Amino acid sequence: MTDQPLNAIERMAAVKQERLNARLKARYNRERRFKAYGIASITAGLAFLAILLFTIFSQGMSSFWSTFVQLEVSYDAEALYIDDASDPEQMRYADFDNAVRQSLLQRFPDVSGRADTRALSSLISTSAAYKVRDRLIENPDLLGETETLWVLADDDLDLVMNGTIDRNLPESERRVTDQQLQWIDQLIAGGEIDRRFNTTFFTRGDSRDPETAGIWGAVVGSFYTLVVTLALSFPIGVAAAIYLEEFAPKNRLTEIIEVNINNLAAVPSIVFGLLGLAIFINFFGLPRSAPLVGGLVLSLMTLPTIIISSRASIKAVPPSIRDAAMGLGASKMQVTLHHVLPLAMPGMLTGTIIGMAQALGETAPLLMIGMVAFIVDIPQGFTDAATVLPVQVFIWSDSPERAFIAKTSAAIMVLLGFLALMNLLAVLLRRKFERRW
Incomplete structure (x- = not known):
């Protein structure tokens, strides 16, 4: 009598074990498939990137x-x-x-x-x-x-x-x-x-003849534009981040400001170009196609990135640093300027360099303010007519001359080189000055 219940229990246990093994096998199969899909996606992305770079380099080397x-x-x-x-x-x-x-x-x-x-x-x-x-x-x-x-x-x-x-x-x-x-x-x-x-x-500078066309005018224009962008966006962005993180009261108004800053980081760049066209050129009468106006437009676009990265760097400073300084009698301003800001500065610089690299590669907002003009002379100042490297690539890519295809690829290679150097500089600064707590 006792053998039959035991056999039934063993059979039920065996069935449960088989079901458990089947579920485990199915789970492991799903994990392997998911891993294979991930590897395949990464491989496809790298392959497309390799094809793109090979096409650019093979066309541009000439x-x-x-x-x-x-x-x-x-x-x-x-x-x-x-x-x-x-x-x-x-x-x-x-x-x-x-x-x-x-x-x-x-x-x-x-x-x-x-x-x-x-x-x-x-x-x-x-x-x-x-x-x-x-x-x-x-x-x-x-x-x-x-x-x-x-x-x-x-x-x-x-x-x-x-x-x-x-x-x-x-x-x-x-x-x-x-x-x-x-x-x-x-x-x-x-x-x-x-x-x-x-x-x-x-x-x-640029030329109608492909054999005499160069990028120096666009490089100088990009330099002047980035100087204006850095001079405006870095101090304003860091000051805004310090105020919002250290001094601003936590109320409804600051919450609205923070939400709007995060939303501005996702606004299409061409909107900033339309804003610059309406305000800086049509209202204030600043010269079109000038690095000054281009820098003002790119500053508006870069500010949210700098503010967000600077606030994250300030948050990463341990509260014990603030408490120790306050305990020794330092004021709120002294704590912020003498202790918090130096420790957060590496992260701020990294975010600023990344934002500047993003600004260097922008085209759409600069097209709206007239920096797509055909510029032969090298700009000598911030108010001279100029263009930038991404816009120069756009101009050459639209040219019917076949020789400009190679010029376009070569200009892209130079632009990618500048972007790689700026991102490498950001990584080196982060590794050199970053402190772990």
Whole structure:
């Protein structure tokens, strides 16, 4: 009689154990699947990032090199239509394009006809004439003489040299004709074509010609804009964080202010651009496309980030620091300025650098205040017309010239380098000055 109940109990226990094992197995399977999904997501994200970086770097590396062509330039007075190289008025109206064209025709004497001459001249950049002019201004004694010069090639010739234009395509499917390819091959065979590091890309402003376009104007504009942003957002943000965290009474008004600060951090950046357009430009009459206005707009956008990170740093300071200072007779202001603020400053600086890196990569708010203009000259001050690196990328990406594709990628590489340096600086500052309690 007792064996039957025991067997039933054992069977029930076995069934329960089987069910428990099945549930455990299902749970472990779900955990393994979830882990596999996480690994797959991270792998896919890294793969897409690698593809993006590879595409940018593979397209942009060619912009760091430029093609030069060797010419025998004759400073013939009749060809230049001048008789005195020291006369600024004559030099202003001298035909230096004709000097470059005659040098090419001397190198290729078989070329005749207006169409062939135009096709041959199109292999040389329009900046070659300015180089010839500058050489004659520096050395007026060159008038009537001949000199060997290395001049910048046109972007089409440069695309042929870096392999962007496929020579094997039919003539109707590429910008360079078969005749131009023959001239290029003759120049290569004669050692009259050279590839050099493109210093122009880092020393000049924007240009309609891809081979002479550079990022220096945008870099200087970004510098002036960030200086204004830092000068306004850092002291105001730190002061606001100190007041809200240490001095402000905890009431309904401060709660509303804190909620609005958190909401401002999530507002789309273009809204700040519209605000800057309405207030700083239309109401106050500040100049459009100026680093001053750009810095004011980016300050409004960066302030919430700095305030939030600064408040978090102040909260991280142990209350015992405050209590000890108060116990020794320090006032509230002395406790804050002499003890709390120095300990919280590393976190504040880290948040500020991250906010500045975010401001460096912004485009939309600056488009609204006119910093999308075509700027050739390097800005000399905070009120000069200027653009910034992200906007320069936007301008070049919208250009129909194929050579600007490489310029766009190269500018993105420079921008990513600046952003990486700023984030690295934030990490180093945090590790160097951070104190654990």
